[in-house]
Structure formats: structure tokens, C-alpha cells
Amino acid sequence: MKAKILVIDDDTSLRRIIEYNLQEEGYEVLSAASGEEGLKLFSRSRADVVVTDMKMSGIDGLTVLRSIKELSPETLVIIITAFGKVDVAVEAMKAGAFDYILKPFSRDALRLTVAKASRFSGLAEENRRLKNALEEKTDFRTIIGSSKEMEKVFGVIRKVADTEASVLITGESGTGKELVARAIHAGSSRKEAPFVTINCAAIPRDLLESELFGHIKGAFTGAIKEKAGKFQLADGGTIFLDEVGELLPELQPKLLRVLQEKEVDPVGSSRSLKVDVRVLSATNLDIEKAVSDGQFREDLYYRLAVIEINLPPLRRRQADIPLLLRYFCSKLGNNNITFDKESLELLGRYPWPGNVRELQNTVERLMIMRSGDIISAGELAEKFYQGTSKSAIVNLPDEGCSLEELEREIVVEALDRNGWNQTAAARFLRIPRHVLLYRIEKYGIELPDK
Helix, strand or coil, rough: CCCCEEEECCCHHHHHHHHHHHCCCCCEEEECCCCHHHHHHHHHHHCEEEHHHHHHHHHCCCHHHHHHHHHHHEEEEEEECCCCCCCHHHHHCCCCEEEEEEEEEHHHHHHHHHHHHHHHHHHHHHHHHHHHHHHCCCCCCCCCCCCCCHHHHHHHHHHHCCCCCCCCCCCCCCHHHHHHHHHHCCCCCCCCCCEEEECCCCCCCHHHHHHCEEEECCEEEEEECEEECCCHHCCCCCCECCCCCCCCCHHHHHHHHHHCCCCCCCCCCCCEEECCCEEEEEEEEHHHHHHHHHCCCCCHHHHHCCCEEEEEHHCCCHHHHHHHHHHHHHCCCCCCEECHHHHHHHHHHCCEEEEEEEEEEEHHHHHHHHCCCCCCHHHHHHHHHCCCHHHHHHCCCCCCCCCHHHHHHHHHHHHHHCCCCCHHHHHHHHCCCCHHHHHHHHHHCCCCCC
């Protein structure tokens, strides 16, 4: 559904032109001839986006902006101001404006700016809707995202949470795999029982079997008393095996037996113990390649991956960055922090090799080092200014990658940077438009609704 736009301008002819152009784009448009009239109209019929002239008789655009932000902080406001008044526009941005347009402006400039605000407003609303729907069953408060990629993840989690299926969560480091595992547990009938985690790569190989399955007194040197393993501790609940792809070959058949027989063999014991545990696991490795290379048992893989959830890297869900920035600022105790337009653009172009974890660390640093409540581009680290370089765009992982997946990411990024205008994106990529259309169809790239 298209956004509802409120246009406020005391210039009748310009207001009607703006109204006509936005209606042509399919928006529902309300209009007001003054700031006072606009605020009254807004209080009766909340709009998703407000477009207001800065200089008007009576209440000016800056007052309109501040009043709307008091009434509805989530509403996005676009300011129209005369060319040469950039300082006024900057003041409006500091007061919370989403963007500004300099007069005289073209139809395309108006269309693209409003479309960007509409998309952002829609993402925020969709995120709220998804979060509310999901939280009826489980706790998704720490999983932030309303991009199409994350919507698919949420959909799988909703379906699988209240089942007994084993789930393998894959994705790069820092994408939030443990958060997904916790959300699945919280949405299950086991939510009141323990959620036990173990990192299969972080425990010395000599101790891992004991950590997983427990041991009896005297089982080995230093085993001065009996110890319950993680599976026993998770009895009735859920165990999360992080970095399961790193599990030692000699322990893989023992884990397979637990999954098949629902019982563990403590180290040194001749007696098996029954356990009632749901198994969730995660890895950042290409687990299918590990299977084909003989490094991971195929039968164990299929037992762990009854359902597989792949978390997209942050560079493939850049629309979620503003939401994540807001979330981390709030989590760190300051809801007043905002990011100016240039800093948001730089953060949006950066490839985020460390994913959401790197973004969180960046926000923590900015909160400590900031000079005020508005984060400017000048406060960002040098690496963010290299976001348009070839190396940053390509960002090849050490373990290699799929050429087709890389090409798809480049096409999506080019479309997104150019407002999903296919002609502009083709020009950006220096290819004919029909070649771009072929790539869009080949990779099943979904274009945003107009």
C-alpha cells in the first residue's frame, strides 16, 4: 500500500503541482495551504510523510516540523527550501527532518525523495507489525529488521518455533545466529525449561566430550567428582551447539547417537542416560562443502538440519541499518541520538564484514566519542569513506565465494543506490538495460512496489 503524504505550502500553484505529481505516483495526498491548517489536518488524519515548505506566512516549516515530531516522532518530514538556503535545511535536519529539497526542483527529485521516505516509513511500520505479531508467540525484541531478507527469516522462525524439529542456523560471523536460536526456544513449548549453549570451537578437544556428555568420578585424571554434561543440563529444554561445523570427527558419531537414541554416554560410564532435548545448532562454515570434503558426517548434517535458516549478511539487508542504529542507541541508553544524511549514506554503503556485531561496536564507539546528539560524517572512522572503493564493494571472503551470488549482490546494490531505477542502474553498471533486466530475472530479484 502506498504511503499517505501531507503537503503543506502557502504557494497554491506549487502545492497543486506537488499534489498532482505525487498522486500520479499512486500516493494518497492531503494538502494544506498553511502551517496552521497542516497541523490541524495532521492531528485528524496522521500521514506517513509530510512535505512542507520552509518559508510560509504564519507558522513556518521549522515550527511545523517540530510540532509534528512532538505529536508523532515516527512521521518523516521533508523540508522544501529555496536554493542558497542550505544552512536553513541543515538546521531542519538537526531538528529531525528526514531530508530536504532545494527549489527549484525537478519532478524526479521530488519523486525520488518522497519514494525514499515512503520506503523508510514502510520498513519501520512493517518492522513494528512483524515484531508485534511475532512477540505474541515469542521474544523477538533483539532481532531487528524489516527488509525482505529478514521477513523471510521471521517467517521460518514462526513456523518452526513450536515444533521439535532440529534447526541448523547458518550465516557469517556476527549475523545474530544465537539470537535466532534463543527466539526459537522462547517460542516453543520448552520456553520455561533451560536454554543451554556450548561453543564447539572454544573448548579444548580433550574436554569437549566431557562438556557435552558429562563424566563419572575417576573417568580421567582430574575427574575428582561426577559432572553432568550440557545435554543433561538442558534436559527438558533446548541445547544450542554453536560452531557445530568445528565439531571433532571422533565426536560426530556420538552426537549422532544422541540425536537418534535420545540418550548420552557420560565419559567413563557404562550406563546410558535418557535425555529429552531439542537441538539447535549454528555454523559460519560452508557445511555442505565440509560434508562433500568428508570433514563432516552427512548423516549428522541431515539430522541437525531438518530445518535450515540462513541469516543474510548485513551488506544484503542495508535497509535495516537505520533501524539497527536506533535500536543500539536506545539499548545504550540514549534515544536522542540521530545521524545526519551524509553519515547514514556512508554507513549504508559500507560492506560490514563484521555484520551486525561490527555495527553495534561502531555505535558504542560513536556514543563514547560523539561531540553532540547528531552524529556527522566527520565522526566516522576512515574505513567508512572507503565504502565506494572496488575492494569494499566486492569484499571477497577469505574462504572464497560464488560468482553468481557476488554478481547478484552487485546488481541489487546498484539498483538500491539508484532508487531502483533500472535505466539509471544499468548506466551505473555500464551495461545495456536489457542485460540488467536479464540479470534481474535470472537471479529472481524482487523490485519494490511502486
